[in-house]
Amino acid sequence: MTTKAEKEQMRKFAELGCILCIEHLGKYGTPPEMHHIRRSGKRSNAPVIPLCPTHHRFPNTSIHGLGRRAFELKFGLTEEYLLERSLALIK
Ligand SMILES: [Zn+2]
Ligand SMILES: [Zn+2]
Numbered sequence: 001m002t003t004k005a006e007k008e009q010m011r012k013f014a015e016l017g018c019i020l021c022i023e024h025l026g027k028y029g030t031p032p033e034m035h036h037i038r039r040s041g042k043r044s045n046a047p048v049i050p051l052c053p054t055h056h057r058f059p060n061t062s063i064h065g066l067g068r069r070a071f072e073l074k075f076g077l078t079e080e081y082l083l084e085r086s087l088a089l090i091k
Contacts, residue, residue, distance in 0.1 A: 010034060010048070012090040018052035019086045024075055032056075035063060037079050049079070049086045 016022070017029040032050030039046060051063065059065040063079070072078050 009090065013048070013050040013086060016050060016086070016089055018055055019049050019082045019089075020055040020075065021052055022089070023077060023082065023085060037083055047083055049082050 013032060013034065015029075016032075017027070018032045021027040021030040030052040032052050033056045034048040035051045035056050036046040036048055053062075055062050057064045063071045066074060068079060
């Protein structure tokens with residue numbers, strides 16, 4: 001189930017663009033996919049961040065391609081930081 005607030009957040013994330021393109025390249029509006037941040041608990045409750053296909057699932061440049069640890073090392077930031085920044089930017 002998706003609440004109205006969640007839908008609104010996804011709409012704003014889609015408009016904002018990939019958060020890593022913003023943080024790493026200073027580029028806004030790259031069309032994103034929604035990446036679920038895995039914490040303990042249900043996937044349906046997982047927070048999401050906007051990531052473009054290059055930064056979401058392509059080999060060697062993305063969180064799924066590299067794995068979270070290598071991804072965080074490569075870009076020098078954490079998934080949780082990207083979540084914080086995403087939320088701050090749509091306020
Ligand atoms: Zn990106
Ligand atoms: Zn993902």
